[in-house]
Amino acid sequence: MSRGLVTRLGVIAVAAGIVIVLGFRLSDYHLGLGARIAIYFIAILGLNILTGYTGQISIGHGAFMAIGGYTTALMSYYHHTDLLLTLPLALAVCFVCGLAVGIPALRLSGVYLALATFALAVSIPQLPLKWSKWTGGSNGIRTFTSPGNNWLYRVCWICAGIAFVAAWLLLRGRTGRAFRSIRDSELAAASSGVSLPIYKTLAFGVSAAFAGVAGSLFVLVTNGYAQPNEFGVLLSLQLLIGAAVAGLGSLYGTIVGALFIGLLPQISTSVPLIGSGHGQDVVFGLIVILVMILLPNGVAGLLGAIDSRFKSAIKSDPTTS
Amino acid sequence: MPESDDRVPPAVPLLSLQAASLRFGGIVALDEVSFDVQPHTIFGLIGPNGAGKTTAFNVITRLYRVDSGDVLFDGRSLLHTPPSGVVRHGIARTFQNVELFPTMTVLENTLVGAHTVSRFKREGAMRAKAAEVLDYVGIASVAKRPAAGLPFGTLKRIELARALVSEPRLVLLDEPAGGLNHEEVEALATFIQRLRDDLKITVLLVEHHMNLVMRISDHVHVLNFGRTIASGPPADVQRDPQVIEAYLGGELEAAS
Ligand SMILES: Nc1ncnc2c1ncn2[C@@H]1O[C@H](COP(=O)(O)OP(=O)(O)OP(=O)(O)O)[C@@H](O)[C@H]1O
Ligand SMILES: [Mg+2]
Numbered sequence: 243m244s245r246g247l248v249t250r251l252g253v254i255a256v257a258a259g260i261v262i263v264l265g266f267r268l269s270d271y272h273l274g275l276g277a278r279i280a281i282y283f284i285a286i287l288g289l290n291i292l293t294g295y296t297g298q299i300s301i302g303h304g305a306f307m308a309i310g311g312y313t314t315a316l317m318s319y320y321h322h323t324d325l326l327l328t329l330p331l332a333l334a335v336c337f338v339c340g341l342a343v344g345i346p347a348l349r350l351s352g353v354y355l356a357l358a359t360f361a362l363a364v365s366i367p368q369l370p371l372k373w374s375k376w377t378g379g380s381n382g383i384r385t386f387t388s389p390g391n392n393w394l395y396r397v398c399w400i401c402a403g404i405a406f407v408a409a410w411l412l413l414r415g416r417t418g419r420a421f422r423s424i425r426d427s428e429l430a431a432a433s434s435g436v437s438l439p440i441y442k443t444l445a446f447g448v449s450a451a452f453a454g455v456a457g458s459l460f461v462l463v464t465n466g467y468a469q470p471n472e473f474g475v476l477l478s479l480q481l482l483i484g485a486a487v488a489g490l491g492s493l494y495g496t497i498v499g500a501l502f503i504g505l506l507p508q509i510s511t512s513v514p515l516i517g518s519g520h521g522q523d524v525v526f527g528l529i530v531i532l533v534m535i536l537l538p539n540g541v542a543g544l545l546g547a548i549d550s551r552f553k554s555a556i557k558s559d560p561t562t563s
Numbered sequence: 564m565p566e567s568d569d570r571v572p573p574a575v576p577l578l579s580l581q582a583a584s585l586r587f588g589g590i591v592a593l594d595e596v597s598f599d600v601q602p603h604t605i606f607g608l609i610g611p612n613g614a615g616k617t618t619a620f621n622v623i624t625r626l627y628r629v630d631s632g633d634v635l636f637d638g639r640s641l642l643h644t645p646p647s648g649v650v651r652h653g654i655a656r657t658f659q660n661v662e663l664f665p666t667m668t669v670l671e672n673t674l675v676g677a678h679t680v681s682r683f684k685r686e687g688a689m690r691a692k693a694a695e696v697l698d699y700v701g702i703a704s705v706a707k708r709p710a711a712g713l714p715f716g717t718l719k720r721i722e723l724a725r726a727l728v729s730e731p732r733l734v735l736l737d738e739p740a741g742g743l744n745h746e747e748v749e750a751l752a753t754f755i756q757r758l759r760d761d762l763k764i765t766v767l768l769v770e771h772h773m774n775l776v777m778r779i780s781d782h783v784h785v786l787n788f789g790r791t792i793a794s795g796p797p798a799d800v801q802r803d804p805q806v807i808e809a810y811l812g813g814e815l816e817a818a819s
Pocket of ligand 2: 616617659
């Protein structure tokens with residue numbers, strides 16, 4: 243095993259240990275918050291596969307979360323389906339939806355793709371209002387049962403763990419390289435035999451599937467309510483911010499991105515005077531701008547820079563060779 | 564168009580351009596260009612700047628669609644193959660201005676080249692194979708470095724490795740000698756000959772380095788303003804008045 247792999251496994255083990263210990267220590271309220279962070283973690287992982295690895299921007303991942311969330315809520319409300327069973331269902335539904343969006347998206351890139359996905363983020367959460375007879379309209383629809391925070395914390399983090407391993411397995415070999423080759427040079431990728439339509443669409447499908455599972459769990463942590471305004475444009479933007487903070491194209495930074503968008507609203511509310519009322523949005527925005535300026539490549543970029551400085555320090559030191 | 568039966572080719576050509584034409588607005592980049600590339604040969608494609616050489620490569624690799632004419636590989640038309648399917652047929656290429664995956668390591672760049680031959684293969688076996696190819700082109704020592712920031716000559720070799728790892732029958736090299744010094748050009752000449760003689764790969768070579776082309780090519784085809792002006796063995800082409808004219812004209816322009 244290479245040194246890099248050992249280090250990574252070590253980091254993962256420590257992170258998993260912290261998550262498990264916190265599961266026994268946190269208050270009920272903080273368990274709920276912890277579950278949310280796991281959910282952001284899953285959604286950012288998915289977004290990162292599409293935007294970070296394949297180079298296709300999406301400002302519409304809140305829409306896929308909405309589809310996943312409503313899948314869970316509707317199945318539970320109408321069919322009393324076991325909540326855990328609705329997760330793979332949401333995954334499958336969103337995978338198909340992701341493919342369906344990915345195919346027309348093949349014709350778009352850059353700003354145009356951003357706008358098209360933004361349109362998704364705006365329009366999809368409005369659909370429940372149109373079909374309010376079945377979806378409860380703006381009041382939302384509630385799952386048949388709603389589990390407690392302890393259960394949620396565990397389930398969300400187990401899902402996050404599974405999602406991480408799945409993403410790692412998908413990205414480490416041939417498929418991950420095909421994704422990254424498209425991000426780096428579509429021309430060279432195609433000439434090397436990487437089918438752009440297939441891999442771009444696949445990235446959309448997989449990415450949406452992750453978001454779908456995150457959306458299901460998201461409904462569960464909001465007391466089982468699926469409501470249109472929970473899945474608004476802000477959610478999509480938060481995910482993109484989280485992915486940027488994590489560092490596009492890095493799996494390991496994802497946890498920091500999830501912590502960032504999970505905790506920052508809490509922190510910005512607690513800033514005296516300005517943080518109360520609507521001031522929290524101002525504080526949130528300012529912190530995001532600051533982080534983007536200071537960490538243009540996200541946490542992963544920062545770690546990379548520290549690592550290479552460390553290595554060059556070793557190289558220039560004549561005593562070590 | 565009537566078939567011309569008066570000339571029987573020595574063997575089935577590996578690649579055949581048949582009256583391929585392509586225009587960009589008012590510019591005729593290829594004007595009814597036809598040529599046959601015989602298997603296990605080095606075929607030099609030359610011509611002054613803007614003659615249509617790179618366009619011919621892009622037509623063969625399906626990045627451009629011909630307005631008329633056909634491209635046959637092994638006797639079958641390529642015109643219905645998507646760009647990503649070309650390499651599956653056994654045609655790999657390099658780019659004039661180097662098209663790599665800058666954030667990926669040299670080894671990963673090479674592994675992308677193995678995309679079509681690595682399905683259902685073990686990752687470890689593919690890495691070993693890619694490492695072997697990197698060794699063959701002489702850049703094994705930088706395998707773990709990101710492609711971005713490496714010297715130009717190294718980048719060209721990464722492209723070669725990426726092309727070769729796909730186990731091609733035909734490689735298209737677009738100005739492989741560009742930016743190389745005298746010794747490197749010598750090494751390149753030997754390298755290309757070894758592709759033909761040892762690996763049995765057919766080479767379609769676009770190059771401005773006349774000495775190199777004339778020395779190693781089995782056949783030279785000359786384009787000027789998208790039209791064929793000469794085609795034949797290097798010795799004949801070198802003496803062709805139209806070719807001399809085309810190149811002299813270019814030189815006069817450059818001198819004035
Ligand atoms: N995508 C394009 N759009 C418009 N014009 C193009 C395009 N590609 C090539 N051309 C034009 O077609 C002509 C042939 O270009 P091409 O790149 O094939 O020349 P070349 O023989 O490779 O020249 P060089 O030796 O300078 O590389 C040129 O006039 C060029 O400007
Ligand atoms: Mg050219």
